[in-house]
Amino acid sequence: MQILPELLQNDSVLKIEGKQELVLYWNGKLVLSNRALAKLINGYKKVGDTCKLSELLLKIQKELCSLRGSDLCSDVIDTCIHLGWLETAHDLLDDMDAAVAPMGLTTFMSLLEAYYRGNMFQEAKALLKQMRKAGLLPNLSDEMVVSKCQPILDISATCTNVSSSTSDLANALVQEMRDEQKEIPSVVYQFNSSINFFCKAKMMDDALKTYRRMQEMKIQPTEQTLTYMLYGYSTMGMFRTITILWGDIKRNMESGNLMVSRDIYEYLLLNFLRGVYFERVMEVIDFMKEHGMYTDKCLYRSEFVKLHNNLYRNLKASEARTEAQRKRLKYVEAFKKWAGVD
Template identity: 60%
Template sequence: MMELKCRIDGVSAAYVRHYRQFYDSLLSLHFKFNDSDSAGKLVLDMNSSHNCHNNEECRNHLQKPCFIATGSPNLKNALKIHIEPELLQKDSVLKLEGREGLVFYKGGKLVLSNRALAKFIIGYKKDGRISELSKLLLSIQGEQYSVAGSSLSSDVIAACIQMGWLESAHDILDDVEAAGSPMGRDTYMLVLSAYQKKGMQREAKALLKQMKKINLHYELSDDAIHKHILCEETSNSVGKSDLAVALTQLLKDENQTVIPLVYNFNSSIFFFCKARMIDDAMRAYRRMCEMKIQPTSQTFAYLVRGYSSLGMYREITFLWGDIKRFMKNSYLVVDRDLYELLLLNFIQGGYFERLMEVIGHMNDHNMYTDKLMYKNEFLRLHRSLYRTLKASDSRTEAQSKRLEHVQEFRKWAGID
């Protein structure tokens, strides 16, 4: 996907409108995984990359027809897409279907919709990173990559106030001021009147002092503030701004979401493991952990099968460590199927210490273990392993411990 993006980024600005749906889909994918930083980078790259190819040689190279493999580069017979960046002409009869959800084409540029801005606001607010949101707003505003244009920051502040997020609105106000681009008097008055209306006198006084420092304190009598509050109440009675409506709808959609995000991650991990794209599967798993989304027994089962298909038994021992940690620190419930999967793989890989740990966990939870199945698997792979070796014959401490665990398993499985 990123290789495809690099090719599309090389298209000249005259043809960028044909790739609106691509950027819309890629932005949606970043939001799906709550990756606001990558989404923000994509927005900033969305137009600048099409205007910065002054190097004619580089530009010609990027616009040459090429084949791009889909999926993992490790696949021998992967499907390929034939890309001809300049194939679409202005008079092309090809019309991409689908509604414009996050990205619009306007004024010769790709710009963000209010829905996309709302996703950024909610994403950064949930992470407690309003300062990062402010930086993004200033960057977008500077390049006019949004439908709001130069009033973007003030529109976001107004929407936050309408949503009741006064602290976030004030934080953005401070960040914009600190960046050397203070907002106009009306925006400050908007926040001030919201504080007055909520009875937050301490915050209102602090904002007044702030306004005096940048010479916005003139004509701030009580009557003027009261008049501004009445004006705001009148405008609010008419209705919320488009951005505030988008925020409200997104929050409503999130509350109505039935399928937890964990199932989306599990679906992705299953696909990657099935295609033997284990690195991609682990990236999805690590992202899952970063987002503090609780992995399920199914998550680990997919990963174990993925590693097993590649014969990477050592990595399964690391997964077992993660499983034990999640069982200890959270509410992960490991089912019998996952335990059996671990047992078979530890026998195949020869990790008998881990094998006995799993057996111990199963005994602690009163789970049935098919000793005959594990016995047959052991005899198939390790029939003569340490059969005649005694503890006194061990050369190293590691070999001595391994012998101890093998003998322990033999005794448990009833192997003479």
């Protein structure tokens, strides 16, 4: 497709490969529309890769390649807050700080109010500490900020209203997710429904047969499919079988047929930890690191201490009887070092 900007009318809508409203001609240049931004945000959020999303948003903002211009990053964060994606919003804030492109007080206060509205006091406390470190709260105590944020900081509009730009992007994101659901063939829902039934009934042989039938019919399992299977195996303590399912997940991700969220990774990590599959534990941790996903070390450290505190405590690598034992010890030590277990 060849585009000749000089022949375009102002505020033209271009049709790119059959997808309308992805690129607009606005103020003399081609820019991304809300729909295009929604696709990008939704895609990166699904895989939990906020780091790459932040990098991309900063590049787009720098080049003024969106309708939002220099307000793009703050608008995206506000949209995440509006949709209840508070963890994603906080991750983006952190990424912007790390990239020396910090957000202003208004964006921080929007997230702070959302935390308190959702009774997420630990997160709010951490954000207040972050704001103070950034010099956004000079001469104000935490109590003053929390109890008198509107009169002191004059941000009532931010705390109570949603800007039209944020609302437009939020609507585009909601529509994108709805359209994505419509694109999933009904047969997938039928298979997922059957797998869910079998997993809840602890009929894992039937669930596995249904899952394998999907593969034989070249029907791509969704994240929901995998969630049901993981839940079924986990409730029955079938940790070894989960390692096999993890192999399927990796192959599908490597082929580009599947994107999984942080929830799946966390569920896998906890199950491998409980099943004493520490090589797989470290493998999942590495995958999460590669995708810039947050890992709650405190949670996994607590789980380890509860279940395996004395595991190989007095065994040194030189004392291991077999190569397999040495290998297991290696990954246990790697996990303990990562999680900060004494």
